[in-house]
Amino acid sequence: xxxxxxxWVTVLGSTGSIGVSTLDVIARHPERYRVYALxxxxxxxxxxxxxxxxxxxxxxxxxxxxxxxxxxxxxGAGQSTAVRAGHEALCQVAREACVDAVMAAIxxxxxxxxxxxxxxxxxxxxxxxxxxxxxxGALFMQAVERAGATLLPxxxxxxxxxxxxxAVHRGGLERYGVRQLLLTASGGPFRTWGAEExxxxxxxxACAHPNWSMGRKISVDxxxxxxxxxxxxxxxxxxxxxxxxxxxxxxxQSVIHSMAAYTDGSVIAQLGNPDMRTPxxxxxxxxxxxxxxxxTLDLFQVARLDFEAPDEARFPCLRLAREAMQTGGxxxxxxxxxxxxxxxAFLAGTLGFEAIAKVVAQVLALPYAGNAxxxxxxxxxxxxxxxxxxxxxxxxxxx
Ligand code: NAD
Ligand code: MG
Numbered sequence: 001x002x003x004x005x006x007x008w009v010t011v012l013g014s015t016g017s018i019g020v021s022t023l024d025v026i027a028r029h030p031e032r033y034r035v036y037a038l039x040x041x042x043x044x045x046x047x048x049x050x051x052x053x054x055x056x057x058x059x060x061x062x063x064x065x066x067x068x069x070x071x072x073x074x075x076g077a078g079q080s081t082a083v084r085a086g087h088e089a090l091c092q093v094a095r096e097a098c099v100d101a102v103m104a105a106i107x108x109x110x111x112x113x114x115x116x117x118x119x120x121x122x123x124x125x126x127x128x129x130x131x132x133x134x135x136x137g138a139l140f141m142q143a144v145e146r147a148g149a150t151l152l153p154x155x156x157x158x159x160x161x162x163x164x165x166x167a168v169h170r171g172g173l174e175r176y177g178v179r180q181l182l183l184t185a186s187g188g189p190f191r192t193w194g195a196e197e198x199x200x201x202x203x204x205x206a207c208a209h210p211n212w213s214m215g216r217k218i219s220v221d222x223x224x225x226x227x228x229x230x231x232x233x234x235x236x237x238x239x240x241x242x243x244x245x246x247x248x249x250x251x252x253q254s255v256i257h258s259m260a261a262y263t264d265g266s267v268i269a270q271l272g273n274p275d276m277r278t279p280x281x282x283x284x285x286x287x288x289x290x291x292x293x294x295x296t297l298d299l300f301q302v303a304r305l306d307f308e309a310p311d312e313a314r315f316p317c318l319r320l321a322r323e324a325m326q327t328g329g330x331x332x333x334x335x336x337x338x339x340x341x342x343x344x345a346f347l348a349g350t351l352g353f354e355a356i357a358k359v360v361a362q363v364l365a366l367p368y369a370g371n372a373x374x375x376x377x378x379x380x381x382x383x384x385x386x387x388x389x390x391x392x393x394x395x396x397x398x399x
Pocket of ligand 2: 157231
């Protein structure tokens with residue numbers, strides 16, 4: 001058992017897939033962790049259940065009305081959790097002085113400012129919200145450095161690479177003898193489908209991932225391979241890599257979570273069952289290791305590992321993301337915002353699956369004069385791209 005004082009943890013997006021897995025790991029180690037704050041957007045019933053189980057100091061919902069509902073329900077149950085509402089409250093529970101670690105697991109651009117608040121406050125930042133780095137990678141990494149925050153990637157691929165690299169890995173891959181990062185991808189549920197079949201897929205088909213159980217937005221991103229594109233950008237910022245130094249490898253079994261290839265020919269991989277509790281436990285306990293509730297990988301059961309190159313003709317989102325990173329400036333934020341709008345429309349049944357990439361490509365092709373040098377400029381690019389994407393939706397609309 002650890003002799004260290006218990007750590008206070010804020011879980012942003014606690015009712016989501018990553019949030020629930022985080023609370024599962026935390027509950028296995030009551031001697032190490034205490035929940036400071038739990039937050040959700042609109043899932044007030046789920047948040048109530050979590051408050052009753054984990055007794056946080058603070059709970060945050062988006063609307064005043066939902067917060068009032070939760071306040072009454074908690075009072076009725078005799079619990080003293082403070083309830084707050086709104087975006088600023090999310091940033092506040094991320095930067096609160098007593099908080100040691102923040103799990104950033106809100107989905108999409110909505111998670112940027114709270115994650116950044118945690119970084120600016122010098123916390124241990126467990127970053128699941130990849131969109132934050134895609135939108136504002138340079139600013140985010142600067143904030144981490146300036147505040148002396150500890151940034152631990154939770155995205156399974158990046159967590160794997162982190163485990164395969166030396167402890168200090170800033171200043172370019174070459175400095176520590178790494179030739180390439182090998183970012184594995186399951187290929188999603190339509191890996192073997194033809195282009196015509198892919199054009200007809202439904203939201204439920206896209207959300208039925210073969211190996212991982214995740215929120216709906218990231219499930220669609222996995223199916224288009226935009227998720228791998230966002231992860232390529234995320235890896236560039238986390239590990240000081242260029243897009244050319246990252247090779248995407250389709251590996252349908254999702255057992256190797258990613259690899260680092262060294263100049264001497266060594267390739268180091270991290271393997272495990274596809275369960276997000278492993279990277280979450282790693283992030284919580286680093287540099288120690290704790291039980292995550294995950295079984296050791298049974299290699300006899302796995303039996304074989306397959307690898308293939310990604311098909312960017314059927315899955316153009318990966319190429320779009322790489323090109324946006326090569327363009328730099330506000331392009332990744334524009335890519336991300338256009339994708340969020342397109343995925344939302346697809347999930348609502350108003351946009352075809354194959355049109356997601358088209359909307360993103362069309363928005364990226366429009367001239368944009370702004371940059372991503374300040375957080376205000378990043379948010380302006382995000383807003384601009386959302387408006388442009390909404391206009392493009394009309395051209396592809398199903399209804
Ligand atoms: P999810 O949809 O299951 O959960 C999202 C959480 O964020 C919920 O608690 C929701 O209430 C909250 N939320 C949504 N919109 C919000 C808003 N506007 N304001 C405040 N809170 C809001 O998503 P998830 O699958 O848990 O993914 C969360 C993040 O982690 C994403 O950025 C995703 O890319 C990343 N990630 C997820 C997985 C996975 O296995 N699920 C793996 C790697 C990375
Ligand atoms: Mg991932």
